[in-house]
Amino acid sequence: xxxxxxAVLVPLLPALAAALILLTGRRAPGFVxxxxxxxxxxxxxxxxxxxxxxxxxxxxxxAHPLTPTGNAALPIDLALRLDGFAVLVGVLVxxxxxxxxxxxxxxxxxxxxYPSYAALVSLFTAAMLLVVYTDDLVVLxxxxxxxxxxxxxxxxxFWETPAARAASLKAFLVTKLGDVxxxxxxxxxxxxxxxxxxxxxxxxxxSSLSSFELAHPTLVALLLLAxxxxxxxxxxxxxxxxxxxxxxxxxxxxxxxxxxxxxxxYVVARLLPVFTASTAALTVLAVMAALTMAGSALAAxxxxxxxxxxxxxxxxxxxxxxxxxxxxxxEAAVFHLLTHGAFKALLFLAAGVVIHTAGTGSLRALSRxxxxxxxxxxxxxxxTVGLLALAAIPPFAGFFSKEAVIGAAEHAAxxxxxxxxxxxxxxxxxxxxxxxxxxxxxxxxTFHDPVHARPEPLPATVVHEHSTPVMTAVLWLLAVPxxxxxxxxxxxxxxxxxxxxxxTLTTSVLATGVALVGGILMYAGWRRAYETDAATxxxxxxxxxxxxxxRAGFGLxxxxxxxxxxxxxxxxxxxxxxxxxxxxxxxxxxxTAPGLLGTLARRAQTGNVQTYLAALIGGALVLAxxxxxxxAGE
Numbered sequence: 001x002x003x004x005x006x007a008v009l010v011p012l013l014p015a016l017a018a019a020l021i022l023l024t025g026r027r028a029p030g031f032v033x034x035x036x037x038x039x040x041x042x043x044x045x046x047x048x049x050x051x052x053x054x055x056x057x058x059x060x061x062x063a064h065p066l067t068p069t070g071n072a073a074l075p076i077d078l079a080l081r082l083d084g085f086a087v088l089v090g091v092l093v094x095x096x097x098x099x100x101x102x103x104x105x106x107x108x109x110x111x112x113x114y115p116s117y118a119a120l121v122s123l124f125t126a127a128m129l130l131v132v133y134t135d136d137l138v139v140l141x142x143x144x145x146x147x148x149x150x151x152x153x154x155x156x157x158f159w160e161t162p163a164a165r166a167a168s169l170k171a172f173l174v175t176k177l178g179d180v181x182x183x184x185x186x187x188x189x190x191x192x193x194x195x196x197x198x199x200x201x202x203x204x205x206x207s208s209l210s211s212f213e214l215a216h217p218t219l220v221a222l223l224l225l226a227x228x229x230x231x232x233x234x235x236x237x238x239x240x241x242x243x244x245x246x247x248x249x250x251x252x253x254x255x256x257x258x259x260x261x262x263x264x265x266y267v268v269a270r271l272l273p274v275f276t277a278s279t280a281a282l283t284v285l286a287v288m289a290a291l292t293m294a295g296s297a298l299a300a301x302x303x304x305x306x307x308x309x310x311x312x313x314x315x316x317x318x319x320x321x322x323x324x325x326x327x328x329x330x331e332a333a334v335f336h337l338l339t340h341g342a343f344k345a346l347l348f349l350a351a352g353v354v355i356h357t358a359g360t361g362s363l364r365a366l367s368r369x370x371x372x373x374x375x376x377x378x379x380x381x382x383x384t385v386g387l388l389a390l391a392a393i394p395p396f397a398g399f400f401s402k403e404a405v406i407g408a409a410e411h412a413a414x415x416x417x418x419x420x421x422x423x424x425x426x427x428x429x430x431x432x433x434x435x436x437x438x439x440x441x442x443x444x445x446t447f448h449d450p451v452h453a454r455p456e457p458l459p460a461t462v463v464h465e466h467s468t469p470v471m472t473a474v475l476w477l478l479a480v481p482x483x484x485x486x487x488x489x490x491x492x493x494x495x496x497x498x499x500x501x502x503x504t505l506t507t508s509v510l511a512t513g514v515a516l517v518g519g520i521l522m523y524a525g526w527r528r529a530y531e532t533d534a535a536t537x538x539x540x541x542x543x544x545x546x547x548x549x550x551r552a553g554f555g556l557x558x559x560x561x562x563x564x565x566x567x568x569x570x571x572x573x574x575x576x577x578x579x580x581x582x583x584x585x586x587x588x589x590x591x592t593a594p595g596l597l598g599t600l601a602r603r604a605q606t607g608n609v610q611t612y613l614a615a616l617i618g619g620a621l622v623l624a625x626x627x628x629x630x631x632a633g634e
Contacts, residue, residue: 003050003053003054003060003082004062004080006046006049006050006053007050007062007080007082007133008080009042009043010043010046010047010050010090010094010129010133011043011125011126011127011129011130012126013039013040013042013043013046013126014043014122014123014126014129015122015123015126016039017036017039017040017122018120018122018126019119020035021035021036021115021118021122022115022119025115025116025118025119026115029115032114032115032118033105033118035122036101036104036121036122037098037101037102039122040094040097040098040101040122040125041102043094043125043129044091044095044097044098046094047091047093047129048091048095050082050090051088051090051091054082054084054087056084056496059081059082059083059199060080060081060082061079061080061082061199062079062080063078063079063080063136063197064077064078064079065078066078066139074190074191074194074195074196075196076136076138076139076196077136077139077196077197078134078139079134079135079136079197080134080135081133081134081198082133084494084495084496085266085270085330085334085495086132086133087495088334088338088492088495089266089334089337089338090129090132090133092337092338092341092342093125093128093129093259093341094125094129096253096254096257096259096341096342096345096478097121097124097125097128097254097259099345099349099477099478100121100250100251100253100345100349101118102473102474103253103352103470103471103474104117104118104121104248104250105468105470106467106468106469106470106471107248107249107250107352107356107468107471108248108250109468113157116153117154117157117248117251120150120153120154121154121250121251121254123146123150124146124147124150124151124154124254124255124259124260125254125259126146127142127143127144127147127150128143128147128259128260128263129143130142130143130146131144131147131263131266131267135197135198135199136196136197136198137186137190137196137197137198138186138196140267141182141183144182144227144231144263145179147231147259147260147263148172148175148176148179148231148260149172151168151171151172151175151255151260152169152172153168154248154251155168155244155246155247155251155255156169156246156247157247157248157251158246158247158248161246163243163246164246164247166243166246167240167243167247168244168246168247170239170240170243170244171240171241171243171244174230174237174239174240175230175231175237175240177226177230177237178226178227178228178229178230178231179227179230179231180226181226181227182223182224182226182227182228182230183227184223185221185222185223185224185227186224188216188219188220188223189201189214189220189271189274192214192215192216193205193212193214198270198271201271201273201274202270202271202273205273205274205277206273213277214274214277217274217278217281218278218280218281220274221274221277221278221281222281222284224267224268224271224274224275225275225281225285225288227264227267228264228265228267228322231260231261231263231264232261232262232263232264232265232322233261233314233315233318234264234288234289234292234315234319235288235291235292236556238292238296238315239553239557239560241256241261241311241314242303242308242311242315242553244311245305245308249348249349249352249355250348250349250352252307252310252311253344253345253348253349253352256310256311256314256344256348257314257340257341257342257344257345257348261314261318262318262321262341264318264322265318265321265322265325265333265334266334266337268325268330268333269325269330269334272328275325276328282326282328282418282420283326283419283420283423285322285325285326285420286323286326286327286419286420286421286423286424287423288319288322289319289320289322289323289325289326289424289427290319290323290423290427291319291427292315292318292319292322293316293319293320293323293427293430293431294427294430295554296312296315296316296319297313297316297430297431297434297435297438298434298543298546298550299312299550299551299553299554300312300313300316300434300438301434301437301441301539301542301543301550302539302540302543302546302548302550302551304362304363304364304537304551305361305362305363306351306354306355306361306362306363306366306442306446307348307351307355307361309363309438309442310347310348310351313344313390313435313438313439314340314344316431316435317336317340317390319427319431320336320402320405320428321333321334321336321337323405323409323424323427324336324404324408324409324424326423326424327408327409327411327412327418327420327424328408328412329404329405329408329411329412330496330497331404331492331493331496331497331499331501332404332405332407332408332501333405334496335400335401335404335489335492335496335501336401336404336405338401339389339397339400339401339481339482339485339486340398340401342389342397342478342481342482342485343385343386343389343390343396343397343398343478343481343482344386344390345478346382346383346385346386346475346478346479346482347383347386347387349471349474349475349478350379350382350383350386350475351379352471353376353378353379353467353472353475354366354372354379354383354446356467356471357375357376357379357467358372358375358376363441363442363445363446363537364536364537366445366446367446367536367537368536370449371449372446372447373447373448376467378467378472378475378476379467379475380447381479382476382478382479383443383446383447384443385482385483386479386482387439387440387442387443388439389482389483389486390435390439391435391436391439391440391515391518391519392435392511392512393436393512393515393516394508394512395483395487396482396483396486397481397482397485397486398486399486399503399508400486400487400501400503401486401501402428402432402511403504403507403508403511404489404501404503405428406425406428406429406432406510406511407503407504407507409421409424409425409428410425410504410507412424412425413425429514432511432515433514433515433517434518435515435518436514436515436517436518436519436522437519437521437522437539437542438522438539439519440518440519440522440523441522441526441537441538441539444522444523444526445526445536445537445538489501489502489503490502521542522538522539522542525538525539525541525542529541
């Protein structure tokens, strides 16, 4: 099998599986699980095959004309470009999707909507793989939008609950706020560059033999950045992601670890020369990344629900990736994308087991539940691995990739003296401290019994069934890359741009020290809280006056309601008033007048011949009299 054929099959298999499940799910429910799992696992195996065959060498390309656009210079092609970035991200997406499909067979066992859920996950996977492998911006946009609609349905899977309905609608609308300028940016970029092909655009911008420059680099970059902010949940379009936790936990792992939210980061990495062509755009990207990192870490420290903590954590880790891109280092960004996809998928799925076992995801409730780590030992140990990777403690995967980001920011700040470098460096160090703090808080409050706490163990009826073997197996499978993937920093440069990803002594000591300080402070706060019986949660106590604003996401949703939602609703009310009161009045009047005339005419039609003759004679007499009078007047 050629590399090109295998690459075509990688997104095609889950897409076909989605179609078959939708067509046969109700009539043959016994085939749903095999159709959900086997094609996705086959796609993962093929993605690994493609990566091995590509081997970090020259890009493998193929293209087939898809449709003319009316401009011979701007055709749309079904094009593939398999470079090191694409094949590695493709492996991540396919493997995480396969793990999610396997895990879902246990987690959603007995769910009557499992067929539609499995089909949507498969379609979602196919769309993301299309985004990863394609070399055409329009085809990329198709995958981009298919992910958006799948996300809408997956977040709203439990549509009976108001929270799920509201969350799905919010996710759809907020991401669309970014998608509209993203589309305009794609059209503007293609118009300037004369092509929809990503590789062509990048070559024209980076080739030493080309004098090509974008006519409006800042405008194009900012338009694209709006779409990235929506899909990758960056400030100010990040508010949809925490609410999206109303969906099933495995869907959260897929959407928020390796697929949709990573799409924006991946697109910027592919189009980085477009952004580096504008210093202003890079500064905006750096500020956006810094606000996202620090703000989401503070918000995570104040949340009570495990999944919301992990959602805010995802936002912050994506901020780290965009920070690396802001200083021009896409290798560090993609390295962290790969490690984050592994350990964040692990954390979400382990959280699913905790919720499955305890019947709640609230830290307040879990803090009163004794012996959870004995009831769910696999979730305890694998979540420990995931949290250590998240906190960037060596030698776990997150340590190496986060050090690559901080090292890139340090180089940009100290060696190049860029404002973006300083912004990202300071924000990344602050985020490292806060990340270790909320990771320690989640681990301590969830799994460790209070020291001198008075609350009694919760009744046994609160504890639900234990996780299934397949769920446990998936956790341990993902724990391996969460532990070891960072060690690939030696070989990844051969697949990427060739720059070093090795941690440096200064940044390693500084960032690890900062993370340890955050963990120690949280441990001390936890001990003090339980020993004094003052509280059950040390996070808000450490945040102090910031606890309330951080818990509410710093009031951004309130601001959106005041600045966007209420004006739009008021405008909609005005339009409805004008439509019903003004426009409908004219429409009804136009219909009423002929109706009245018809009524008069109908009453004149009595069916009596004598009446008709009398009216005819009377009319004739009137006409004759008028004629006589007119003649006499002459």
